[in-house]
Amino acid sequence: MSPYAPRVVDELLDELQPHLPATSIYGPKGVGKTETARRRATSVLALDEPADAERLRAAPQLLRDLPGPLLVDEWQRWPSSWDLIRRAVDDGAAPGRFLVTGSSAPRGVAVHSGAGRIVGIRMRPMSLSERGVEIPTVSLGAMLAGTATIDGETDVALAGYVEEITASGFPGIRGAATARLRRFALDTYIDNIVQREFPEAGYPVRRPESLRAWLAAYAAASSTTAKYSEILDAATPNQGEKPTKVTTLTYRDALSGLWLLDPTPAWMPVSNHLSRLGQAAKHQLADPALAARLLNLDADALLAGQQGSPAIDHRTILGALFESLITLEAQVFAQGAEARVHHLRDRDGRHEVDLVIEGRGGRVVALEVKLAAVPTDKDARHLLWLKERLGPQLVDMAVICTGRHAYRRRDGVAVVPAALLGP
Known part of the structure; x- marks a missing residue:
């Protein structure tokens, strides 16, 4: 053991x-x-x-x-x-x-x-620091307190993060000796959800293939605010007889009861500094490895930008799954800091911030997640927009990336490699 x-x-x-x-x-x-x-x-x-x-x-x-x-x-x-x-x-x-x-x-x-x-x-799947991927040097708790030191260096690069997306944060699955055994374990986990966990929770599954298709469509919607009707359409292309809305809501409720869905709610600030904000949650499965497996994507396919399923856009899925991984990180770390994790998006889509973490006293840390080694001014623009509106309430802001070094930009935005973020 x-x-x-x-x-x-x-x-x-x-x-x-x-x-x-x-x-x-x-x-x-x-x-x-x-x-x-x-x-x-x-x-x-x-x-x-x-x-x-x-x-x-x-x-x-x-x-x-x-x-x-x-x-x-x-x-x-x-x-x-x-x-x-x-x-x-x-x-x-x-x-x-x-x-x-x-x-x-x-x-x-x-x-x-x-x-x-x-x-x-x-309790959520393991964060990168819990997996032993790297020793973190940037504390989310310190960021919320406004006292964070932004420094550190890591050798973890894009390929390492892709490996972690597919390796899983479930201890028993992650501990498998080979990537093939991990894929088998993830398949078994998904099969157990469909064939055993649903019935035990009081939700008999008449058509297991429909539930699996819905799960795959939900996985393809990771890190988006897609409507459930759109997820259903993606799960049942070219099918005249689709599951009813009641059935799909049953899927959602049962998966929520099994803690397999971990959506990121929209941020609704008490202050009036922001208006016309969207209210839809971002979809996330409990572990991005489940999403990758449901879409039949392994590390090689993600790195190559290959399309593993007709339900996904191969140009964006790696970025979405990387955001899922960082959202998991933020959820794990925020819990100990008595903070809650949200996302922000205005109704017309002009401004959005991937993660808004609100701690005690309304203090806010804003994070943008970018699948890039060196973030640009464009990657920081929404953070600076939010800073203009919140003022001192926004105590820190960072772009979480795949680079090597943690540092603070001249405009005050921190750049933090994902592996260096910790509690």
């Missing part, structure tokens, strides 16, 4: 979990929730194990009797366990008593939200 790779979320758990009666770690299958939680637990009830599930059904008092911290893993296999934990918290469970991991409750099963009793922390 590979040694445990520390995760950014570990620092958040170190700070919060000992003081909370119940902490839920949620996210997609295979992201590492169980391994992270097990390292903190004294006792474990794994509800995907029939013996443990039967023990708890027969003796719910185990939630009170087993020594803590107690991990209840895959709680959704017996949804009543969630309400039992909630009641135990209401009855005065000690701080640090429960760790809960798993997905959303199956469709049609009513469970209490747990609000105020069970605190949720999302």
